[in-house]
Amino acid sequence: xxxxxxxxxxxxxxxxxxxxxxxxxxxxxxxxxxxxxxxxxxxxxxxxxxxxxxxxxxxxxxxxxxxxxxxxxxxxxxxxxxxxxxxxxxxxxxxxxxxxxxxxxxxxxxxxxxxxxxxxxxxxxxxxxxxxxxxxxxxxxxxxxxxxxxxxxxxxxxxxxxxxxxxxxxxxxxxxxxxxxxxxxxxxxxxxxxxxxxxxxxxxxxxxxxxxxxxxxxxxxxxxxxxxxxxxxxxxxxxxxxxxxxxxxxxxxxxxxxxxxxxxxxxxxxxxxxxxxx
Numbered sequence: 001x002x003x004x005x006x007x008x009x010x011x012x013x014x015x016x017x018x019x020x021x022x023x024x025x026x027x028x029x030x031x032x033x034x035x036x037x038x039x040x041x042x043x044x045x046x047x048x049x050x051x052x053x054x055x056x057x058x059x060x061x062x063x064x065x066x067x068x069x070x071x072x073x074x075x076x077x078x079x080x081x082x083x084x085x086x087x088x089x090x091x092x093x094x095x096x097x098x099x100x101x102x103x104x105x106x107x108x109x110x111x112x113x114x115x116x117x118x119x120x121x122x123x124x125x126x127x128x129x130x131x132x133x134x135x136x137x138x139x140x141x142x143x144x145x146x147x148x149x150x151x152x153x154x155x156x157x158x159x160x161x162x163x164x165x166x167x168x169x170x171x172x173x174x175x176x177x178x179x180x181x182x183x184x185x186x187x188x189x190x191x192x193x194x195x196x197x198x199x200x201x202x203x204x205x206x207x208x209x210x211x212x213x214x215x216x217x218x219x220x221x222x223x224x225x226x227x228x229x230x231x232x233x234x235x236x237x238x239x240x241x242x243x244x245x246x247x248x249x250x251x252x253x254x255x256x257x258x259x260x261x262x263x264x265x266x267x268x269x270x271x272x273x274x275x276x277x278x
Contacts, residue, residue: 003157004255007225018222019192021055022048027189030100033121037113039104041182045153046103048189051096053151054141058095059088061144091137094129097122098137106150154185157228161254165232168250172236172243180235184269188227191272196221198268229257230265237266 027048034044066084097118104112115131122129129137142149158181166174188195200217201207209217220226229251236247248259 003152003160004225006152007157007223011219011223014219014222015056015060017056017059018218019052021052022189022192024190024192026051026096027192030096031186031190033097033100036121037100037104037117038111039100039113040107040111042153042155043100043103043107045155045185045189046106046151047096047100049151049153050099050103050141050145050149054095054099054144055088055092057144062088093125093127094122094133094137095141098134098141102138102141102149152224154224154227154231155182157224158182158185158231161228161232161251164254165247165250168254170243170247170250172240172247177232177235177239180239181231184231184235185227187273188231188269192221195268195272198271199264202264202268225255226257226261226265229255229262230269233262234266234269237270 030047030051031044034047062084097113101113101118115134118134119129119131122134159178162174162178162181165172196217199220200209200213203217203220204213232251233244233248237244248262251257251262252259
C-alpha cells in the first residue's frame with residue numbers, strides 16, 4: 001500500500017519532461033560503472049532515478065534563473081541559454097558519478113563508492129576535479145532534491161510483488177524468476193523508448209500517435225507499478241508459461257492493473273526481445 005501510494009503521488013506531480021534523462025546511453029553508462037564498482041542491483045536503478053530527478057530540477061532552475069536575467073535586461077554570456085547549456089553539459093559526468101556515489105551510500109551493503117575511487121575514475125576520463133569539488137557536487141544534488149534521495153526503484157516493486165505472489169500461494173520457482181525479472185528490468189531500462197513506443201501504439205491502435213497522445217502517455221512510461229507487474233508477467237511467461245494466467249490474475253487482484261494492460265506490456269517487451277511481431 002505504501003509503494004502504491006508513493007507511486008500515485010509521484011505520477012500526480014510528474015514534471016513535463018520526466019524521462020528525458022533516461023536515454024539508453026546514460027543508463028548504460030550508469031549500469032557499466034555500477035558493475036565496475038561492484039554495486040548491487042538496487043543501487044544502479046536508484047542512481048538512474050536520482051540523476052533523472054536531479055537533472056530535470058537543475059535544468060528548470062537554471063532556465064528560470066537565466067530567463068529572469070534576460071527579462072531584467074542583463075546581457076552577455078552569463079545570460080545566454082547556450083552558455084547555461086554548456087555549463088550543464090560540462091558538469092554532467094561529475095553529477096552522474098555523484099548520483100552513483102549517493103545511491104551507493106543508501107545501500108545496506110558494505111560496498112560504497114569512496115571519493116578516491118570516484119576521483120580515480122574521473123581522472124581516467126581526463127577530468128581534473130578535486131575532492132572538494134566532488135563533495136560540492138554531492139551537496140549540489142542533495143540540495144537540489146531537498147535531500148529527498150531515498151526513492152523507491154522499480155526493483156523494490158518487483159521484489160515486493162514477488163513476495164506477495166509467494167504469500168498468496170503461487171507455486172513459482174522464486175529464485176529463477178527473480179533472476180529473470182532483474183535481467184528483464186535491465187533490458188527495459190536499456191530499451192525503454194522502443195518498448196513504450198510499441199505499448200503506446202497498441203493502446204491507441206494507431207502507428208502514428210499525436211503529440212497530445214504522447215504527452216498523456218507520460219504517466220504510463222513513469223508508472224513503476226505497471227513496469228514491475230509487466231516485468232513479473234513477462235518473466236513468468238518465459239520461465240513458467242503454465243502459471244502465467246494464474247500470475248496475471250493475482251497481479252490484477254493485488255494492484256488493480258487490468259489483465260489487458262499486463263498482457264500488452266508483456267507483448268511489447270517480448271516483441272522487443274524477439275525482434276518480430278509474431
